[in-house]
Amino acid sequence: MSILEVKHLSINFRKKNGDIFPAVKDISFNLEQGEILGIVGESGSGKSVTALSVLGLLPYPKAFHGPNSIIEYQGKNLLTASDAELREIRGGKIGFIFQEPMSSLNPLHRIGKQIAETIVIHQHLSLKEANRKALKLLIKVGIKNAKERMKAFPHELSGGQRQRVMIAMAIANRPDILIADEPTTALDVTIQKQIIDLLIKLQKQLNMSIIFISHDLQVIRKIADRVCVMKDGKIVEQNRVSEIFEHPQESYTKTLISSHNILNKLNKESDKNILKINNLNVWFPLKKNFWGKCLEYIKAVNGISINLSKGQTLGIVGESGSGKSTLGQSIVGLNKYSGDIFINNQNIKEITSQERASVQIVFQDPYNALNPRMNIEEIVREGLDIHHKELTKEQKYRLVTEVMQEVGLKESDLKKYPHEFSGGQRQRIAIARALILKPQLLILDEPTSALDVTIQAQVLKLLQKIQNERHLTYIFISHDMNAIKAMSDKIAVMKDGKIIELGSRDEIFNHPQQEYTQKLIAAAV
Amino acid sequence: MEKGIFTKNIKQEQIDAFKRNKRALTSAYIFLFLFIISLFSELIANDKPLLLKYQNDLYFPIFSDYTDKDFGGDFPTPADYKDPYIIKQIEQSGWMLMPIIPFSFNTVDYNLNVPTPSAPSQEHWLGTDDEGRDIVARIFYGFRLSIIFSFLLTVISSIIGIITGAIQGYFGGKTDLIFQRFMEIWETLPQLFIIIIIASIFTPGFWSLLIILIAFSWLNLTGMVRAEFLRTRNMEYVKAAKSMGAGNIRIMFKHILPNAVITTITFVPFLLAEGITALTALDFLGLGLPAEYPSLGDLVRQGKDNLQAPWIGISIFIVLSTLLSLLIFIGEGIRDAFDTRRNN
Numbered sequence: 001m002s003i004l005e006v007k008h009l010s011i012n013f014r015k016k017n018g019d020i021f022p023a024v025k026d027i028s029f030n031l032e033q034g035e036i037l038g039i040v041g042e043s044g045s046g047k048s049v050t051a052l053s054v055l056g057l058l059p060y061p062k063a064f065h066g067p068n069s070i071i072e073y074q075g076k077n078l079l080t081a082s083d084a085e086l087r088e089i090r091g092g093k094i095g096f097i098f099q100e101p102m103s104s105l106n107p108l109h110r111i112g113k114q115i116a117e118t119i120v121i122h123q124h125l126s127l128k129e130a131n132r133k134a135l136k137l138l139i140k141v142g143i144k145n146a147k148e149r150m151k152a153f154p155h156e157l158s159g160g161q162r163q164r165v166m167i168a169m170a171i172a173n174r175p176d177i178l179i180a181d182e183p184t185t186a187l188d189v190t191i192q193k194q195i196i197d198l199l200i201k202l203q204k205q206l207n208m209s210i211i212f213i214s215h216d217l218q219v220i221r222k223i224a225d226r227v228c229v230m231k232d233g234k235i236v237e238q239n240r241v242s243e244i245f246e247h248p249q250e251s252y253t254k255t256l257i258s259s260h261n262i263l264n265k266l267n268k269e270s271d272k273n274i275l276k277i278n279n280l281n282v283w284f285p286l287k288k289n290f291w292g293k294c295l296e297y298i299k300a301v302n303g304i305s306i307n308l309s310k311g312q313t314l315g316i317v318g319e320s321g322s323g324k325s326t327l328g329q330s331i332v333g334l335n336k337y338s339g340d341i342f343i344n345n346q347n348i349k350e351i352t353s354q355e356r357a358s359v360q361i362v363f364q365d366p367y368n369a370l371n372p373r374m375n376i377e378e379i380v381r382e383g384l385d386i387h388h389k390e391l392t393k394e395q396k397y398r399l400v401t402e403v404m405q406e407v408g409l410k411e412s413d414l415k416k417y418p419h420e421f422s423g424g425q426r427q428r429i430a431i432a433r434a435l436i437l438k439p440q441l442l443i444l445d446e447p448t449s450a451l452d453v454t455i456q457a458q459v460l461k462l463l464q465k466i467q468n469e470r471h472l473t474y475i476f477i478s479h480d481m482n483a484i485k486a487m488s489d490k491i492a493v494m495k496d497g498k499i500i501e502l503g504s505r506d507e508i509f510n511h512p513q514q515e516y517t518q519k520l521i522a523a524a525v
Numbered sequence: 526m527e528k529g530i531f532t533k534n535i536k537q538e539q540i541d542a543f544k545r546n547k548r549a550l551t552s553a554y555i556f557l558f559l560f561i562i563s564l565f566s567e568l569i570a571n572d573k574p575l576l577l578k579y580q581n582d583l584y585f586p587i588f589s590d591y592t593d594k595d596f597g598g599d600f601p602t603p604a605d606y607k608d609p610y611i612i613k614q615i616e617q618s619g620w621m622l623m624p625i626i627p628f629s630f631n632t633v634d635y636n637l638n639v640p641t642p643s644a645p646s647q648e649h650w651l652g653t654d655d656e657g658r659d660i661v662a663r664i665f666y667g668f669r670l671s672i673i674f675s676f677l678l679t680v681i682s683s684i685i686g687i688i689t690g691a692i693q694g695y696f697g698g699k700t701d702l703i704f705q706r707f708m709e710i711w712e713t714l715p716q717l718f719i720i721i722i723i724a725s726i727f728t729p730g731f732w733s734l735l736i737i738l739i740a741f742s743w744l745n746l747t748g749m750v751r752a753e754f755l756r757t758r759n760m761e762y763v764k765a766a767k768s769m770g771a772g773n774i775r776i777m778f779k780h781i782l783p784n785a786v787i788t789t790i791t792f793v794p795f796l797l798a799e800g801i802t803a804l805t806a807l808d809f810l811g812l813g814l815p816a817e818y819p820s821l822g823d824l825v826r827q828g829k830d831n832l833q834a835p836w837i838g839i840s841i842f843i844v845l846s847t848l849l850s851l852l853i854f855i856g857e858g859i860r861d862a863f864d865t866r867r868n869n
Contacts, residue, residue: 332768353770361768369761373783383769433765 003176003209004031004054004073010066011049011058011233023049025233026066031177036203036210038224038241040217040256042452043423046233047213051179054078054211055094056086073177092122095170099182101162105154111165112138112150115172122173137168142198160191164198171202178203179211184219188319188479193523196223215452217256218482218524221245229253259457260482266505267312267467267489273345274441274473275308275331280339282326300326301337302497308490310440313467313474315488315505317481317520323497324477325364328443331475332361343441354387360434364446366426370418376429377414380404383437399436406469407432407462424455428462435466443475448483460486481524485509493517542862549858556851563669570626570662573606577621579614607632626650628659630666630819642827642834652836654827660837664844666819671848674735675800679793682739686746687782687789693747694754695777701751708744716741724812734813738803745796746789753785791863794856798849805845821845 011024024046031037041047052058054071056078071078073093078086090096098104106114115134119125125133131150138146141164154162163183170178180199184192200223203210214220220227221241228238229252237250248254281304283297300323308314318324330337333348333356341348343359363369370379377400384396391399401411407428418426427447434442444463448456460483467474476487484491491508493501493516501514512518544550568575573586579596592601597614605611606621615621628634628649634657637643641657651660693701720737723729729737757763758781766776801821807813808822809829816823821841828838 329764329768334764334768357770361765363761363765365761369765371762371766371780371783374779382766382771386770386772386775430765433769437769 001033002030003033004071004211006030006050006054007070007072008066008068009050009053009071010069011046011053011063012066013063014061023063023233024053026068027228027230027233027235029228029235029238031209031211034203034207034209035226036200036212036224038220038227039211039213039230040215040220040227041230042215042454044232045230047230048181050230051096051181051211051213054179055090055096056081056083057090088122091118091170091175092173093175094177094179095173095175097163097166097170097178097180097183099185101159101166101186102154104166105162107154110151110153111157115165115169118169118172133172134168137172138165140202141165141168141171142194143168158191159187160194163187163191163195167195167198167202171206171208174206175208177209177211179213181213182215183212185214185216189481189523190319190519192219199223217260217453229256255454259453269312269489270310272310273307274310274343275306275475276340276342276345277304277306277331278340278342280304280327280330280337280341282323282330282335282337299323299497301330303339304497304499306492306499308441308473308475310473311467311471312489313476313487315484315491316475316477316494317479317484317491318494319479321496322494324494325445327494328361328445328475328477331441331443332356332359357383357387357437358440359443360437360439360441361443361445362427362430362434362447365450366423366430367450369430370426372418375415375417376404376409379418379429380414380432380436383433387437400432403432403436406435406466422455423451424459427451427459431459431462431466435470438470439472441473441475443477445477446479447476449478449480456483463487481520493520539862543858546858546861548854549861552851552854553858556848556855559668559848559851560672563665563672566662566665566669569624570628570630570659570665571624572627572629572632574621574623577615578619580618607635626659626662626665628662630663631658631817632662633657634659642831642837644834645836651840652834654824654837655831655834660824660840663819663824664821664840667821667824668844668848670814670819671801671804671821672797674731674804675797677735678738678742678800678803679796681735682743683746683789683793683796685739685743687750687785689743690747690750691754691777691782691785694751695758695773695781697755697758708747711741712744714741720807720812728815729813731814731818734804734807738800742796742800742803745799746792749788749792750785753788754781757781757784787863791856791860794852794859798852798856801845801848801852 007028008026009024009028010022010026013021013023015021027050029037039047039050049058053065065079069079073089076085078089081089105111112131112134115137116127116130119130119133120127123130135146135150138149143149143161143164149157149161154165157165166183183199184195187195196219199210199212202208212220212223224241226238227241227244228235229244229250230236231252237244237248237253244253245257248257280301281299282301283299285294285296286298287296288294302323304327306314316324316327326335329335331341343351343355346355348356377397380400380403381396384391384399388396400414404411404413409425409428409432413421418429421429431447447463448459451459463474464487466472474487476484478484485505488505490502490504492499493508493514495516501508501512501517508517509521512521562569567587571587575585575587577584577586584591584595586604586606591604593599593604593608593611594601596604596611598604598611634649634653637653637657641653642655643649643653643657645652649659649661651664653659654663689704693704723737763776763780766780771779804813804820805822805825808820809825811826813822814820821844824837824841825845828841831837
């Protein structure tokens with residue numbers, strides 16, 4: 001029996017200049033009782049807007065629906081329901097979990113109070129009783145020391161715990177439907193798995209229906225019964241999970257699925273050593289006494305030694321806070337460290353900044369990594385401006401256009417500004433900026449984490465191509481086991497500032513020694 | 526260091542957004558019109574003729590000084606074109622063209638046959654002040670002086686404010702800590718009393734008054750620029766520049782400052798208005814510019830002292846309130862145009 005039916009839903013937005021932007025174009029799907037429906041698609045495909053429209057949470061009247069649009073819940077069209085009716089349904093009959101739990105929780109209220117509040121509003125219970133229910137819910141979603149945690153503020157909880165609190169709030173009133181909009185995207189892989197397991201468990205216990213929205217096919221595959229694949233505001237394919245993954249019909253679905261299989265061929269190990277790190281420590285002071293002497297440290301990188309031979313890719317994997325980004329940034333000299341780092345057998349503390357330019361870095365977030373007030377030519381050219389002042393304007397321009405071609409961008413893009421580009425294109429610009437100084441070692445700090453899967457695959461392929469052409473050495477930092485697997489010859493697993501396991505790709509994936517590594521691999525596949 | 530750092534960072538869409546704001550745009554035009562007119566005060570209100578012909582020679586008294594002797598007088602003193610004798614001499618063998626308002630800001634009209642301050646008349650459109658000086662002329666010159674003074678004050682204190690804020694925000698840590706404490710102490714100094722003390726030791730002139738006011742007004746922008754630098758210095762594009770080997774100066778000027786400049790631009794019209802108010806207030810109290818300067822504050826004081834002559838108070842009230850309102854409207858327009866949240 002269908003519990004929610006969406007028929008011919010279209011959503012349009014009025015832009016400031018009067019144009020109309022269609023975000024969702026005539027989609028229809030239904031949600032069965034007790035089923036988990038996955039909606040998968042890239043950013044901008046309209047999946048979140050669809051979910052928000054079910055609860056009437058779009059910015060009306062800037063947003064408006066097409067004339068035939070119907071969202072039917074228990075025989076009632078939610079699109080024409082009154083505000084009072086919608087309020088009753090929101091948080092009552094239909095619960096909602098957002099991607100970023102920190103911004104969805106009120107930072108000034110204790111979490112117990114926030115959960116109790118929704119119970120009081122919808123079930124008209126006394127505060128005391130609501131509090132007792134809130135405690136039960138916290139236990140149910142697996143918060144340890146739930147009684148003490150009732151008094152905690154959101155910032156005192158970890159990302160995973162916050163998401164559990166959000167889930168507790170969403171299920172507080174025993175909803176029929178739970179809409180989860182990318183609930184695991186901001187979390188580490190092992191935590192992701194816990195949250196997904198929790199959602200599946202709760203779905204069985206409460207016999208809810210869940211609409212699970214994600215851009216991550218792996219997650220959808222694990223949780224959903226049925227999948228809708230969305231692209232450009234349309235549902236291109238919907239079917240049972242097994243069907244979608246084993247017999248995808250549409251070419252778009254096929255690209256999505258194949259994006260996960262872009263294994264690089266292994267690079268040969270050469271005898272020439274490019275990077276040697278001896279006992280590297282990066283400690284950040286946490287607590288100082290009155291005289292400025294440090295009493296406590298965060299040991300972000302704690303005694304790490306690495307040898308990397310030329311032309312290979314070292315993958316560094318670990319969860320957030322494991323120190324993998326700090327390690328990468330130390331190699332390019334962004335952090336103070338103790339220990340020794342040698343590039344081509346020269347200590348980087350003793351070489352000139354020009355020699356140092358043989359190590360370059362590409363950052364995670366393509367939105368932050370490009371200065372919004374410089375055009376692409378200035379951004380890419382900057383390395384030349386710093387290190388090759390002797391070149392003429394024309395020579396610099398030629399080098400810039402060459403490297404732009406190499407990363408697959410046009411010369412006509414040079415005069416544009418970063419905000420005119422998509423995430424994938426920006427990452428290409430960041431790569432071009434790093435390549436212009438002809439580095440030997442490129443540090444890739446989560447270069448694909450902020451991108452959609454198909455774009456991720458394109459960027460990874462580009463990186464593989466560049467490596468082959470230029471014989472570059474990579475340090476590929478990521479929390480994504482699939483990306484690590486696709487790129488790396490050797491893999492280092494980091495936890496709490498230490499490398500706990502180091503081995504070749506086959507060793508790590510086929511015979512992981514450490515329990516933590518096994519957990520990471522299990523969570524990813 | 527960077528040419529056009531201001532203009533380059535203003536995008537077309539922001540100019541368009543400003544233009545859409547009719548009130549701000551109109552205010553900007555009116556303000557510019559008044560300011561440009563006031564730049565030519567010498568040609569509009571002056572006690573010297575614009576042009577005169579005497580014995581077949583053309584003279585330009587505004588641009589060069591002539592003596593009484595040149596026009597058949599007895600003394601080699603600067604020519605007094607209000608002197609009936611000189612006027613007679615000139616008109617006998619030539620002619621002279623006086624400006625629309627034949628008085629400068631400091632011309633005392635000795636031909637008045639009513640007690641000062643005299644009421645508006647054909648000769649003095651808004652009357653005279655209690656020393657017999659034409660009010661329209663004083664407003665023209667005072668308006669120009671106020672804006673120029675305040676403009677210098679704003680520009681110089683913004684530059685100081687941006688530099689100090691940039692240093693604090695960029696280097697952070699101990700530099701920031703020491704600077705912040707210094708600023709807190711500096712801020713608590715009683716500005717007015719210090720000016721009173723200084724004014725009692727020596728009479729402040731245009732430049733010395735400017736320096737005293739700058740000494741306190743640079744604090745306005747420092748905090749904001751500091752915050753902007755603190756925020757931006759950890760952006761990944763700054764890290765990217767650092768890892769590429771860019772030096773501190775390059776990063777500060779090329780990467781961070783352009784982002785901080787926008788917040789600064791937003792404040793400029795308000796700082797201008799603040800500067801005008803400050804100067805007027807000091808002149809009103811008699812602590813500002815000495816008597817030989819035409820100042821709006823001096824007119825305010827005269828208006829207060831001569832309540833029986835309401836034309837003084839009313840004229841200066843209208844001038845000041847128009848000027849400040851124009852600046853505030855322009856400021857609002859700029860602020861809204863640069864507010865990205867509002868535009869999206």
